[in-house]
Amino acid sequence: MPSEPTPAPDEQSVGPSDDSESESEPETEADGGRAAELQAHTIRLELVDEPGQLLAALTPIADNGANLLSIFHERGSLTPRGRIPVEVDIECPPDRFDDILADLRERGVNVIQADAEEYGDEVTVVLVGHLVDTDLSDTLKRMQDRSEASVADIDLSAPAGAGSEAHSSARLRLRARAGEIAGVVEAVREVAAEKDIRVIAPLGGQP
Amino acid sequence: MRLAVLGAGAVGRSVAELASEYGHEVTALSDSSSAAVDADGVDVEAALTRKEAGEPLGGAAPGDALAAEYDALVEATPTTLGDAEPGYSHVRTALERDRHVVLANKGPVAERYADVRGLEADSDGEVYFEATVGGAIPVCATVDDLGARHVSAVRGVLNGTANFVLSRMAAEGLDYDHVLAEAQDLGVAEADPSFDVEGTDAALKCVIVANVLREADCDSVAQLRERAVTLADAEVAGIRDVPGSALELAAEDGRTVRLVGEATREGVRVGPRLVPENGTLAVTGTRNIVEIDHEYAGGLAISGRGAGGEETASAVLADVARLE
Incomplete structure (x- = not known):
């Protein structure tokens, strides 16, 4: 059993590193553990320049139990549709990622790209x-x-x-x-x- | 095999000259005005020497070559459109005599594919036409080997003259008329280059391939008759009105323009296309290239010489070998 304390969720490292195995879950020695399953994703969004838009984009991420790793909010530049490009790095269990994308779209947030997949x-x-x-x-x-x-x-x-x-x-x-x-x-x-x-x-x- | 070679242009001549090296015998060789016919083997060199001197190939009439003793007819007369005559009648005569046919003439398989297959179905003879698409490049054989049923698209640069013009325009910053004149001086383009630069030649090749793809889905000649395509079904644009400025703008963006032909089950499209400058399709000079999209193999590409007497004759003789 590792002696270090479990890292706080928001401090967990990016990627499927072995460090993220939790001592409370012995089965994480194999590939099946919950914590070890966290995967990093990059989502590119475009937001309308109105108050509350950024929050609307981030809520689905939090609601689905994902960790927000970074936000790059490019307020100075505009997408071809005149919107503000935002890049969000998150990590979440694989089965939640599609839900996050679906929730984002439901709230009217335009997802331009999710990982390698471009929209x-x-x-x-x-x-x-x-x-x-x-x-x-x-x-x-x-x-x-x-x-x-x-x-x-x-x-x-x-x-x-x-x-x-x-x-x-x-x-x-x-x-x-x-x-x-x-x-x-x-x-x-x-x-x-x-x-x-x-x-x-x-x-x-x-x- | 005993070969009757119809047509003594660059391709027919080369087939006749190379036949013995491949273990075959030429029993007839004809052009549009005369023929040399000998059941024991025509003296090809002597016949061609006579032709070069402006004399007839031999003492026989052109039609005698068709009636001669042979196992396979090599049809290398000039490509004609519409009813594809007289090439089509040559094919019919040979098949009705239960002889094999190897085509270098695109007309019969581009314009009357189902008719040709219908004649073949009633004959003991077989028809091959590798030389009609991509010169020396084994396009039909590769599609056949891979299983045409699993090939979704064949596309490529299939006309050396058009490709020479476009690649020279891009490399030298010259305009169309200038490069075309240069190509004519070099013998790369004919005095009347319209067949090449208007995309007709590339379209005929794509129509033939589209027929091969569609045939794979047909169970009978009757079904093929409904599905076969001709030049009239192809969407064709040439390179005549591509200005140097279009090539420059493409180059600034890491691209170039090529006359690309595409054959799929849906149809045939030929026209100038933007391709990545260092991409597979951006061959230069008179070189041709063919890309094949296969359900399981993914993308394949074969590049080579798409024209020339000996190059095209190599494809004809490969077909003859398939008949043995």
Whole structure:
């Protein structure tokens, strides 16, 4: 039996380290112990800039018996949807993690990413055509409206001093909810076709 | 095996020249105006020397090659669209005589896949067409070995001319017209490059692969007739209007543009695509590459020469070996 006192829950180390075995649970020698099962997770959220939002995001974590390890609240920067990105490190038993994510969503908190699993996707496309003459900002607006994606980034290359004959190109980085990339690309193609613009998109499954 | 080789272009010529090295005998060799036919074996070198000198290959008419004694017909006449004639009739004649057919001509299997399989079903002869997709790259054989039923998609860079143009544009910052002229000087692009740069050639190859994938789900030729695709079913875009600025913008982001063809059970799509600059599909020059998505094997990639007389002849002769 180890002689050290049991660490307080909020001081437990991150990860499935052997140190977190509890002396009151001899079966933790094997893989089955409760304390040893605690797993660390990183959740990325985006919050609306309103009072009480951070608390709304943290309550489900506490309610489900998870330990909060750290919060990185990036108040200075905004996500493409104009919200505040927050990164939360927690540890909890494996069977509670999905409940936490479900509770967060139930409270209207947008989970962008849970561990390696991203709930937001990006896609880069290149547009080719008479981009300026066909009102690029209107094109982008229509693309955003129809696809529910947001334009994260744009680079335009218009031929210098060229007449209206020469085509210009634009590289567009679009952000959308996970699993919606294919739909976003289709929407972009539709809008582009209306203005006789060519779309060079990646293959399915590639960013 | 005794081979009748129809077509004396780069591929037909190479097949005839390499046949003896592979242990075969050429009993007929024809081009569009004449044929050399000899049941004891055509003197290939002499026939090709005559052709180079502007004379007929031999004293026979082109049709005599089709009627000659052979075990396998090598159909290497130029690809035609629509009814795929006269290639399709050549295939039919050989199969009706219970002879095997090896195709280098894409037309019959891209435009009339189910018809070809229907003729094959009534014949003792078999049809192979490895050379029609990806030149030297064993695409059909690999899909077949892996089990087409478990292959969900085949995609790749399948046209050397288009790839040469795009990779030169990206590397040198040159525009399309400039690079195309250079490619024509080098003999990489033909005087009329539309078949290559408009994506038609890549689309035909993808249509053939899509047919192979769809065939795996069919129990009968009748079912295949309903499911087979043709060029008309493919969504095709070329590279003619891809400006240098698009390649520059792609490069700034670690990407490049390639003319990529995709064949799945849902259909065929060919067009310029953004690919990672150092990714599998970003082959340079005239090189081709094919990626195969397999249910259990995951992703596989085979790269190689997608055109050229000897390269494509190697695929034809590999098919002939499958018949033995």
